[in-house]
Amino acid sequence: xxxxxxxxxxxxxxxxxxxxxxxxxxxxxxxxxxxxxxxxxxxxxxxxxxxxxxxxxxxxxxxxxxxxxxxxxxxxxxxxxxxxxxxxxxxxxxxxxxxxxxxxxxxxxxxxxxxxxxxxxxxxxxxxxxxxxxxxxxxxxxxxxxxxxxxxxxxxxxxxxxxxxxxxxxxxxxxxxxxxxxxxxxxxxxxxxxxxxxxxxxxxxxxxxxxxxxxxxxxxxxxxxxxxxxxxxxxxxxxxxxxxxxxxxxxxxxxxxxxxxxxxxxxxxxxxxxxxxxxxxxxxxxxxxxxxxxxxxxxxxxxxxxxxxxxxxxxxxxxxxxxxxxxxxxxxxxxxxxxxxxxxxxxxxxxxxxxxxxxxxxxxxxxxxxxxxxxxxxxxxxxxxxxxxxxxxxxxxxxxxxxxxxxxxxxxxxxx
Amino acid sequence: xxxxxxxxxxxxxxxxxxxxxxxxxxxxxxxxxxxxxxxxxxxxxxxxxxxxxxxxxxxxxxxxxxxxxxxxxxxxxxxxxxxxxxxxxxxxxxxxxxxxxxxxxxxxxxxxxxxxxxxxxxxxxxxxxxxxxxxxxxxxxxxxxxxxxxxxxxxxxxxxxxxxxxx
Numbered sequence: 001x002x003x004x005x006x007x008x009x010x011x012x013x014x015x016x017x018x019x020x021x022x023x024x025x026x027x028x029x030x031x032x033x034x035x036x037x038x039x040x041x042x043x044x045x046x047x048x049x050x051x052x053x054x055x056x057x058x059x060x061x062x063x064x065x066x067x068x069x070x071x072x073x074x075x076x077x078x079x080x081x082x083x084x085x086x087x088x089x090x091x092x093x094x095x096x097x098x099x100x101x102x103x104x105x106x107x108x109x110x111x112x113x114x115x116x117x118x119x120x121x122x123x124x125x126x127x128x129x130x131x132x133x134x135x136x137x138x139x140x141x142x143x144x145x146x147x148x149x150x151x152x153x154x155x156x157x158x159x160x161x162x163x164x165x166x167x168x169x170x171x172x173x174x175x176x177x178x179x180x181x182x183x184x185x186x187x188x189x190x191x192x193x194x195x196x197x198x199x200x201x202x203x204x205x206x207x208x209x210x211x212x213x214x215x216x217x218x219x220x221x222x223x224x225x226x227x228x229x230x231x232x233x234x235x236x237x238x239x240x241x242x243x244x245x246x247x248x249x250x251x252x253x254x255x256x257x258x259x260x261x262x263x264x265x266x267x268x269x270x271x272x273x274x275x276x277x278x279x280x281x282x283x284x285x286x287x288x289x290x291x292x293x294x295x296x297x298x299x300x301x302x303x304x305x306x307x308x309x310x311x312x313x314x315x316x317x318x319x320x321x322x323x324x325x326x327x328x329x330x331x332x333x334x335x336x337x338x339x340x341x342x343x344x345x346x347x348x349x350x351x352x353x354x355x356x357x358x359x360x361x362x363x364x365x366x367x368x369x370x371x372x373x374x375x376x377x378x379x380x381x382x383x384x385x386x387x388x389x390x391x392x393x394x395x396x397x398x399x400x401x402x403x404x405x406x407x408x409x410x411x412x413x414x415x416x
Numbered sequence: 417x418x419x420x421x422x423x424x425x426x427x428x429x430x431x432x433x434x435x436x437x438x439x440x441x442x443x444x445x446x447x448x449x450x451x452x453x454x455x456x457x458x459x460x461x462x463x464x465x466x467x468x469x470x471x472x473x474x475x476x477x478x479x480x481x482x483x484x485x486x487x488x489x490x491x492x493x494x495x496x497x498x499x500x501x502x503x504x505x506x507x508x509x510x511x512x513x514x515x516x517x518x519x520x521x522x523x524x525x526x527x528x529x530x531x532x533x534x535x536x537x538x539x540x541x542x543x544x545x546x547x548x549x550x551x552x553x554x555x556x557x558x559x560x561x562x563x564x565x566x567x568x569x570x571x572x573x574x575x576x577x578x579x580x581x582x583x
Binding site for chain 1: 442443445447471472473474475477479480492494498501503505524525526528529530533537551552553554561562568569
């Protein structure tokens with residue numbers, strides 16, 4: 001049967017709908033099993049999925065168009081709302097794009113602080129994804145358990161930048177203010193308690209008979225197909241391709257760190273789950289290394305303790321409030337930055353970072369004005385979600401649901 | 417890591433001669449312009465060639481330049497060679513009256529939605545695309561919103577004009 005793309009607007013039953021042996025099922029746009037606003041019109045034969053047609057765009061907010069009218073620093077809140085499970089990574093990626101355009105070099109301490117924030121948000125992102133796979137396979141306990149630790153990560157973000165989910169963290173050239181001692185205390189507390197919880201989470205699921213039976217072989221994709229579809233991130237690594245932007249094109253001093261890239265073999269739900277688990281352990285190790293490196297820098301150069309942004313980025317960095325109230329120069333810059341009167345040089349930049357779901361890319365064309373001439377977000381979800389019909393075809397309907405959650409499709413990133 | 421920008425340029429010049437123009441490397445990323453009707457030939461060559469092996473389509477998008485008469489729309493491909501870890505940017509230009517570009521869906525399955533998105537926002541007509549319909553916007557929309565002639569805000573509004581800042 002030819003599926004009608006307009007079926008959501010005008011429900012029309014096809015001529016042969018009374019004779020046909022299969023069932024048309026509308027999954028979404030709001031459905032508890034889709035975790036976001038996606039619609040899939042599925043043709044199922046008993047429990048087998050024969051065909052599925054995804055409809056996307058329900059929360060499209062035209063960020064690329066909005067960005068063409070906004071000064072650079074006002075685009076950061078837009079990037080928050082792409083992948084809202086790991087918005088700090090998007091924020092940092094955007095800052096790094098502008099820094100690349102400006103040719104800025106950041107102090108090592110700032111880059112390591114950024115690495116800490118990015119790895120924390122990777123843990124938060126993967127925790128949500130993996131615990132939701134467990135929910136969809138019928139286990140609610142791990143989800144409620146690890147969500148406390150996602151909460152702890154958000155408390156660290158709150159201590160650093162004042163907000164939790166859509167963070168708008170950092171500025172061009174570094175951070176808006178230095179990390180407080182409390183944020184390091186919270187971070188150390190998290191690092192101390194999280195591994196134990198993570199171990200427990202893994203022991204609940206990794207070798208769980210029911211979980212393995214549900215996940216192994218569900219929604220597989222081969223490495224060739226995944227690469228042809230433009231997969232990146234954990235979903236690509238689950239198929240056995242070790243492509244990680246952090247290693248391939250190191251940014252923010254990732255080349256200084258020693259970490260492994262977990263890979264899977266067959267690219268099914270279980271592989272994706274295990275790759276994400278492995279990455280969380282690596283993230284914890286990266287944060288430990290970053291803290292050590294920062295400590296070493298501070299011991300060697302005590303004045304580095306106060307460095308939280310690049311001095312060359314002064315024209316993009318809002319001065320401290322007490323300076324704004326007392327110094328003419330600071331007041332002028334504050335005004336110019338807030339009014340968006342800072343011009344960036346003309347240029348064409350592509351910069352990408354390893355987001356929670358894969359390569360988050362920013363293609364920026366600047367014509368030398370206060371706003372981008374064109375800004376395009378490479379949104380990994382948008383690119384790999386199109387493989388979903390192929391991945392679930394022929395499988396069980398219940399496998400389609402866990403495939404969707406294991407792909408970690410985030411509606412904000414999907415629809416831009 | 418044997419592949420460099422120079423080798424890419426040499427291989428492409430050997431194959432296509434002076435049909436490939438506007439060689440640039442902004443921020444280290446090799447960029448060039450191919451004729452609009454040759455985008456598939458160039459990408460197929462980049463894909464098949466044993467040395468170049470650009471087999472990963474990172475990104476596909478378009479840019480509108482209203483002032484470039486006869487070549488207003490530009491389609492930009494970002495390709496990636498995952499083996500040698502090097503990126504490449506391919507640009508083609510088409511006139512806005514006849515924005516016809518050959519589809520890359522036969523080469524990269526991932527191009528399907530990226531081309532639909534580009535069609536949706538810029539109206540690029542990808543010839544041979546299996547399902548070229550709108551993807552993020554509503555089906556009833558009858559214009560291409562990312563083109564520069566559609567401003568973000570209502571241009572007739574006067575309440576936002578400011579003597580000092582002019583907007």
